[in-house]
Amino acid sequence: MKKLMLGNAAFARGLYEAGCRIVSSYPGTPSTEITEEAAKYDEIYAEWAPNEKVAMETALGASIAGARSFCGMKHVGLNVAADPLYTASYTGVNAGMVIAVADDQGMHSSQNEQDSRHHAIASKTPMLEPSDSAECKDFVKLAFELSEQFDAPFIVRMSTRVAHSQSIVDTCDRVDNGLKEYKKDPQKYVMMPANAKGRHVFVEERTAALIKYAETSPLNRVEHSDSARFGVITNGAAYQYVKEALGDKASVLKLGMVNPLPVQLIRDFAAKFEKIYVVEELDGIIEEHCRNIGVSNVEGKSVFGYIGEISSSIIAEKLLGEKKEFSSLDENIPVRPPVMCAGCPHRGLFYCLKKLGVTVSGDIGCYTLGAAAPLNAIDTTICMGASVSGLHGFNKARGAESEHSSVAVIGDSTFMHSGITGLVNIAYNASNSTVIILDNSITGMTGHQQNPTTGKNLKGDPAAAVNLEELCRAVGIKRVRVVDPYSLAETEAAIKEELAADEASVIISRRPCALLKYVKHEPPFSVDSIKCVGCKMCMKLGCPAISMKEGRAVIDRTQCVGCGICKEMCRIGAIG
Amino acid sequence: METRSIMIVGVGGQGSLLASRLLGNVLLAQGCDVKVSEVHGMSQRGGSVVTYVRYGDKVYSPVIEKGEADAVISFELLEAARCLPYLKREGKLITSTQQIDPMPVITGAAEYPADLAAKLKEKCADVVAVDALALAEQAGSAKASNVVLMGVFAARAGFPAELWQKAIEQCVPERFLELNKKAFELGLSA
Numbered sequence: 001m002k003k004l005m006l007g008n009a010a011f012a013r014g015l016y017e018a019g020c021r022i023v024s025s026y027p028g029t030p031s032t033e034i035t036e037e038a039a040k041y042d043e044i045y046a047e048w049a050p051n052e053k054v055a056m057e058t059a060l061g062a063s064i065a066g067a068r069s070f071c072g073m074k075h076v077g078l079n080v081a082a083d084p085l086y087t088a089s090y091t092g093v094n095a096g097m098v099i100a101v102a103d104d105q106g107m108h109s110s111q112n113e114q115d116s117r118h119h120a121i122a123s124k125t126p127m128l129e130p131s132d133s134a135e136c137k138d139f140v141k142l143a144f145e146l147s148e149q150f151d152a153p154f155i156v157r158m159s160t161r162v163a164h165s166q167s168i169v170d171t172c173d174r175v176d177n178g179l180k181e182y183k184k185d186p187q188k189y190v191m192m193p194a195n196a197k198g199r200h201v202f203v204e205e206r207t208a209a210l211i212k213y214a215e216t217s218p219l220n221r222v223e224h225s226d227s228a229r230f231g232v233i234t235n236g237a238a239y240q241y242v243k244e245a246l247g248d249k250a251s252v253l254k255l256g257m258v259n260p261l262p263v264q265l266i267r268d269f270a271a272k273f274e275k276i277y278v279v280e281e282l283d284g285i286i287e288e289h290c291r292n293i294g295v296s297n298v299e300g301k302s303v304f305g306y307i308g309e310i311s312s313s314i315i316a317e318k319l320l321g322e323k324k325e326f327s328s329l330d331e332n333i334p335v336r337p338p339v340m341c342a343g344c345p346h347r348g349l350f351y352c353l354k355k356l357g358v359t360v361s362g363d364i365g366c367y368t369l370g371a372a373a374p375l376n377a378i379d380t381t382i383c384m385g386a387s388v389s390g391l392h393g394f395n396k397a398r399g400a401e402s403e404h405s406s407v408a409v410i411g412d413s414t415f416m417h418s419g420i421t422g423l424v425n426i427a428y429n430a431s432n433s434t435v436i437i438l439d440n441s442i443t444g445m446t447g448h449q450q451n452p453t454t455g456k457n458l459k460g461d462p463a464a465a466v467n468l469e470e471l472c473r474a475v476g477i478k479r480v481r482v483v484d485p486y487s488l489a490e491t492e493a494a495i496k497e498e499l500a501a502d503e504a505s506v507i508i509s510r511r512p513c514a515l516l517k518y519v520k521h522e523p524p525f526s527v528d529s530i531k532c533v534g535c536k537m538c539m540k541l542g543c544p545a546i547s548m549k550e551g552r553a554v555i556d557r558t559q560c561v562g563c564g565i566c567k568e569m570c571r572i573g574a575i576g
Numbered sequence: 577m578e579t580r581s582i583m584i585v586g587v588g589g590q591g592s593l594l595a596s597r598l599l600g601n602v603l604l605a606q607g608c609d610v611k612v613s614e615v616h617g618m619s620q621r622g623g624s625v626v627t628y629v630r631y632g633d634k635v636y637s638p639v640i641e642k643g644e645a646d647a648v649i650s651f652e653l654l655e656a657a658r659c660l661p662y663l664k665r666e667g668k669l670i671t672s673t674q675q676i677d678p679m680p681v682i683t684g685a686a687e688y689p690a691d692l693a694a695k696l697k698e699k700c701a702d703v704v705a706v707d708a709l710a711l712a713e714q715a716g717s718a719k720a721s722n723v724v725l726m727g728v729f730a731a732r733a734g735f736p737a738e739l740w741q742k743a744i745e746q747c748v749p750e751r752f753l754e755l756n757k758k759a760f761e762l763g764l765s766a
Binding site: 002164165167237243312326332334339374542548558 | 588600609613641661682688692696718
């Protein structure tokens, strides 16, 4: 049956049809929907793990146990899971294991633009890369077959455009061959030096066999054109841009297997043309490979660069000298950056931090928006968990001066992901640090996924809930308190007291995300335009529901959820 | 059929996802090759949201670039202005007259440009500006302005009416069906 499917949904369909049984992932844009969609198939056990390392180890355990398994993550998630990945490459699999890593060319929703192919190369793990939804499904199914054939976990590399574009997919039935037999095999699965030495030899032999496979695999194909002016080698989303821009003006070698790369296939293709262009997003991995195997009539990064997404118009301009015409207004069009929602529980907390002039070590989530105007409250944002451990380092470097004026802010899901080890370090190595856990009872930014603190699992069924207060006390933090960020006075007082204290403390700023369906909203507030003096105090909150009209504040009743912090801000009682 | 490109633009939370699903289903039922592309995540939090819909005999790129769109459907006036460069010179611009202040306007760092609808008409020969919010409220919910605008588009797109009806039935939950059908009808005759 033909369906219009998101690349991520087609990926999940591939898991289903391939008989995948166990799925464990951590959400991350643009990979999240693979696991959400997989969870809709009753035949698949699917879960959110606390982080990508746990997810990958779970998937590997399931594979060794004999079940086809999967774990999915965004590009930076693979850094967290790199430890199991590099050794899973040595152990190989029992039943097939597929890993999704979704790169974010253009950084639509990420803190860096790393090219995950480097991890595949460094860990010597084979990697496939689809270009549309149909290929997502087909490549996943093939990846399971190849995983078992070559005894390797297979990475399928996604990108924002492939993951979040819908195209037509022909669905088939599921084929489940059941659990494979599990046999104890320490030489293969116990990676202590003596055994690992043997497996490294296997890994090198496997790579040689995979290169041989890549030479003739249907994953890598030549699309010949009689009227070609030059040849193009491309992969992933860039293939679509190449076809769009060049049509039959170029012959194309499309590489669906991006690690390891074929040798003879590329040499033969390149020999047919005077000039070869490699059109690949981010790093010049295919281009460098071409040069390494003696193909010298190649150009790529000198034309397209290393930054952001490539597009069909860039290709048409650079390779054909063609430019499209368009018109625009002479007017300056103000930007529309993402903002914290009306009623966001993070707003009150960040307002207090800004008011107190606190140095804020930030983290990854919706609350990163606390760095944007008008709150401008965050000093650093690096990676998942870095707020807590980074604050510890900051305080060790600057001592009491910063200990009494700096905090870390981290969401509930991010704290479970990798903040907790940083808190252990604060307790163990005694820095007088103040950590604020923004507990909005959900993983917000990626679109409301459950996590170990929410009391529900991926399927929405009741689950054990981590008690954050007890957890923090158990690692050795004595000062643990809970505040409601809808009360500015309470929140400000708590921050002042904990900063003043002479030992480490945790403030849990607790209030569920205003977008959660079960959250009951208060009636919207409005501004008494006669009382309002236009002092703009309420505008300091950066609430999208409040704006100034003719010198007076106005509240958009369709957006306001009645959180009331603007009411608390208004000194003359004009909001009610 | 040559590939055609339609952009659906608005502010995060205005329902561009449903609009693009409706259009995608209509195109799929027509037997076209279709690609629909959107960006999730950070940008959804009240930021500009852009969805690309492309269809034809064989569609390659899921992305629409400047000067390529046959039509732009905008749920908000400033977003229509922002996306004008994507429209072909002879392209059609359908926009709601609704205005939502972006954060730089809210904080006073920038001003919402005045008379945008008139200015757009100066630059583009084929502008349809509709008070979609009022029509949606008339249908029963301010949230249905996305479907009103798809009605406005459908009246000018030439796909069989029954395909739209079917797409609405496929994509909208039962309890909101009547509301959305009414919103679509109001858009159709706007």
